[in-house]
Amino acid sequence: MFNDEQIKTLKNELDSNRIKSREKGNINLSYLEGFDVIETANSIFGFGNWSYSVSKLEQVSQEINTNQNYVVCYKAVLKVLVNNLNHTQEISREDVGFGNGIAKTLADSHESGAKEAITDALKRCLRSFGNQFGNSLYDKTRKHNNVNLENKATSKTNQSPSSQNNYQHPSSNQFSNSNQGFNQFEYQSLYNLGLNIVEQNGYLLVTGDDIFSKKDSIKACGFRWDGKTKQWYKVLEQGAA
Structure with a gap:
């Protein structure tokens, strides 16, 4: 064959x-x-x-x-x-x-x-x-070394704490710090698309590959596009679990 x-x-x-x-x-x-x-x-x-x-x-x-x-x-x-x-x-x-x-x-x-x-x-x-x-x-017994993921992890590790907290809202005001968590199950549809949700200074940000092609699903979860920083963001609701 x-x-x-x-x-x-x-x-x-x-x-x-x-x-x-x-x-x-x-x-x-x-x-x-x-x-x-x-x-x-x-x-x-x-x-x-x-x-x-x-x-x-x-x-x-x-x-x-x-x-x-x-x-x-x-x-x-x-x-x-x-x-x-x-x-x-x-x-x-x-x-x-x-x-x-x-x-x-x-x-x-x-x-x-x-x-x-x-x-x-x-x-x-x-x-x-x-x-x-x-x-x-x-096969869960096999290990696949994902170069892309390793590079991302290394890049994130090499960033200083200040550089990781420099994301600015379109109004250019610094986000207020927040230790609130969020319900991951609410964004299961985005995880299924290979995207990830990260919390930063009181906001939720969408990360991942080929994000813009998945904009309809992202918008459906309540995220907004920030044209200045080129990121999808959402205000983290107070008291979210």
């Missing part, structure tokens, strides 16, 4: 630079992004040698959260078909994925939830082809 070069590539260890990380509750999860697995499939199988189709897409639930945003959950069943280079043989994989759409409008939440479910199902199908599609991330 696969030639020697493809088999060798599929068996290679996963490049740590491709691994992303997010927190879910008190658990740190490693994952690959949707665009990444698609690019990997194009590279290994060939642009015209694989495809996928959605067998089923259905709404699971719909509700309104405490921020008065629509929350819609979708389930997708997806099938991946891979051909050999001569298209004389093929192999298929099928799996299920789930997605949550959170937005101010019902239409946007449906769109986000459906897309997330399809992407999740696609990644689950492709992981059956091994390390290059993140299957090794499910």
Whole structure:
């Protein structure tokens, strides 16, 4: 089915630079992004040698959260078909994925939830082809040294306390210090997108990769964009737990 070069590539260890990380509750999860697995499939199988189709897409639930945003959950069943280079043989994989759409409008939440479910199902199908599609991330006995995360941690460690507290509100007034915590479960949808929420001087800030493409979900959680500092922020409610 696969030639020697493809088999060798599929068996290679996963490049740590491709691994992303997010927190879910008190658990740190490693994952690959949707665009990444698609690019990997194009590279290994060939642009015209694989495809996928959605067998089923259905709404699971719909509700309104405490921020008065629509929350819609979708389930997708997806099938991946891979051909050999001569298209004389093929192999298929099928799996299920789930997605949550959170937005101010019902239409946007449906769109986000459906897309997330399809992407999740696609990644689950492709992981059956091994390390290059993140299957090794499910092996808890293996350690993946994520260079991106290490660099971020080193950069943060090297910052002085004063530089970490220099974020300014658009009004240029220094944030007042606050030791209040916040409910992480309220922002579960953002954690699911690979984003993180940090508390700084009485404000909550959104951090992570490719933030702007996820602006609808961020705004749905009540965050505002500060054009001066290029950050999403939100006033930390007093007494939040």
